[in-house]
Every structure is written in structure tokens, then in C-alpha cells.
Amino acid sequence: MREIVLDTETTGFEPETGDRLVEIGAVELWNHVATGNTYHQYINPERSMPEEAFKVHGLGDEFLRDKPLFRDVADAFLEFIGDAKLVIHNAAFDMKFLNAELGWVRRPLIPMDRAIDTVAMARKKFPGSPASLDALCRRFGIDNSARTLHGALLDSEILAEVYLELIGGKQPDFALSQTVRSEGPDVAEDWRPMPRPTPLPPRITDMEKAAHAAFVEKLGDAALWKRG
Template identity: 50%
Template sequence: MREIIFDTETTGLDPRSGDRLVEIGCIEMVNRVTTGETFHCYFNPDRDMPAAAEAVHGLSAAFLADKPRFHERAADFLDFIGDSMLVAHNAGFDFGFINMELEACGLEPVSKTRMIDTVALAKVRHPGAKLSLDALCTRYGIDRSHRTLHGALLDAELLAQVYVELTGGRQIGLSLAAESTQIVAAPVETPVRQRTFRPARPHRASEAELAAHAAFLESVKSPLWNE
């Protein structure tokens, strides 16, 4: 199964207000194993870079000035992702920017049916816990010491490791092995136990027992049942 783990960097939080995509990083995984194939590109957003956004990813307007526009690399991006499922952390955010850029190029948006959101997976597996990429790396012991700023390809690399842990971790192969190996147990014959049934015991008192009971009642002085 081929999946693409990806991340984006942008000029802000809302593509509807004019924010643009400035970086995308994609990593190919097949059967939860990275193949070494990647797609990474910076984009010139044709606008200024807000200081708050630059503080997050370190990408300045000057650095991006000579980079291609999204429409110049859109075909390469689409060729790389193909029809694979797309995995991202808070995936709705990334899909929003990608689809805004694709629609601006006159291209079909990527269907959200292909979206796998690792935030949603983490909520199910770790309810009430912190769900940031940093927090999940800490939880799973993934080294992020080299992550001083956000970067699309770097974050995708970290997310690929987190995704493996969220979907079974290093034990994922065990379930596949169990499915592929059929162990058929030989039928065990249980011997039939022979039981001897006794005839039912009579439960009606005999005449002698009734007479003895009556004599006992007569011998009781001042019985309560006569009051």
C-alpha cells in the first residue's frame, strides 16, 4: 500500500484571506516503510511574508523571491502523489492550502476522501493528551533535536515515524504474519463419559413417619401454633 506523508508551510493560517503556500515536503511510504522517494519544493508566494509566519518556518520573502510559482511545479507534485492516500498532521489545514493553489491553476482539487489526519488518529489512541507533532515525538521517543524551525520535509520525516507508531508501531508486522499464516489445529476427540442414573427417591412420608410426627407435636407444651 502506497501512502504519501506530507507537510506544508504557508504565509499564514487562512487561504481565503490571501495566505499562500510557500513550501511542501512529501515522503513516499509503501506498507508503512519509507522508500527514500521524496518531493520537496519552495514556492514564491508573490506577496510579503508576515513576521509571525517567518518566525515559525524561517522562510523570508527574499529567500523565496527566486523560487518557482506553485503552478510551475503543480504537475510534478500531482505526478508524485498519484492516487495515493495523503497523510498529514491536522490534514484539513494542509488540504485547504493545496486545493486553493490547485484551483487557482485551474486544476481539480484533491479529494478529501484521500485524507488521513494523524491528529484524529492520535485523539483516538491518546484521548486527552497533547497532540502536537512535538508532543507525539516525545511520547514515542522520536529524536527531534535537529528541529529548531518548522520545515515541510523535516516535519514530514518526523510525521512518518509518528504515523508508524500510531498505526501499530514496530509490531505492525505481527498482525500481517498472523493473517498470512494459517495454523490449523487437529480436532481433539473428547471421550464420552458414561454416567449411571439412580432412580428417583420417594418424597412422600410413610404412615409410620406421619404417626411419629403427630406424637411429637402432642408432646410439645403450649405450642405457638395453638395461640
């Protein structure tokens, strides 16, 4: 099962009033394990960066001026995410901006049901507790000391750790109930562990068996091995 943990940075809060994406970061998970495959892109928002946004992200007009426009990176972004589920903290915000940008360049929009919102997950699991990314890092003991400024790739990497904790810890079921990634049609996609058709040969030697029997005999009739 492929999932993409994703974060964006923007110039503000509302694309309808002219705010734009300035950064996208994403991390690939396969069966709840990070593969090391990532996507990271700065984007020229074609507008000035507000002072408040600059304080949060540290991305200024001069830095962003020579970065590609969203229309130049849209296809590569869509190719990276494919049809995977998108794990996003406060998904409605990021999806709003992604779909606004995709709509402006006439690319397919991303259905909202593809998003897994970790804010909603945290509020359901810990009712009444703070659900910010920093608060969840403190709860789960995740090191976020490098997060002095908001950065999309770093935040997505941290969010991936938070997400795995929210679903029960890394590899919560050792991927035995997940689809096995295959490269050919002959590999079963719903593999489950089964008993061995031929039991493994015992590894205990006759000498070890005899030594154990002698040890148990010395323990008397109250020994657990005799009562069992």
C-alpha cells in the first residue's frame, strides 16, 4: 500500500484572495515504511511574500524569484503522488491550495477522499488535547528540534513519524495484512502467513534431551514438567 505524506507552504490562507503555494514537500511510505523516496519543490508564487509569511517560512521574494512556476512543476508533482492516499496535517487547507493551483493550470483536481487528515485522527484518539504537529511530537517523543521554521519537506518527514504513531506505531502489523508490492502477475497480492507444509527439523540433540530429562528428574514430582 503506497501513501504519500505531504505538506505545503503558502503565502497566506486563501487562494481565492490571491495567496499561492511556495513550497511542496512529500515523503513516500510503502506499507507504513518510509522508502526514502521524496518530492521537494520551491515555487515562484508570482506575488510578493507577506512579511508574516516570511517570518513563518523564511522564504523571501529574492529566494523565490528564480524558482519555477507551479504550471512548470504540476505534471511532475502529479506523477509523484500517482493515485496514492495523501497523509496531510489539516488536510482541508493543503488540498484547498493544491486544487486551486491545479485548477488554474487545467490539471485534474485531487478528490478530497484521497486525503487522510492527521489532525482529525489526533482529535479522535486524544479528545480535548492539542493536535498541532509540535504537540504531537511532544506526545510521541519525536525530535522536532530542527523545526525552527516551517519547511514543507522537513514537516512531511516529521508528520510521517507522527502518522505512524497515530496508527499504532511503526509497522503496526508487520505489514502482514497489507498488500505485498509485486513486480509481476505471479506474486499473490493478498499474501497471509500460513503453517509450514513440512515442519522444520528439531534443533535439540539427543544429548541435550537426555541432559534435560536428568535435570527434571532431580526436581522431584512437583516439577512443572512432570505435572504438565
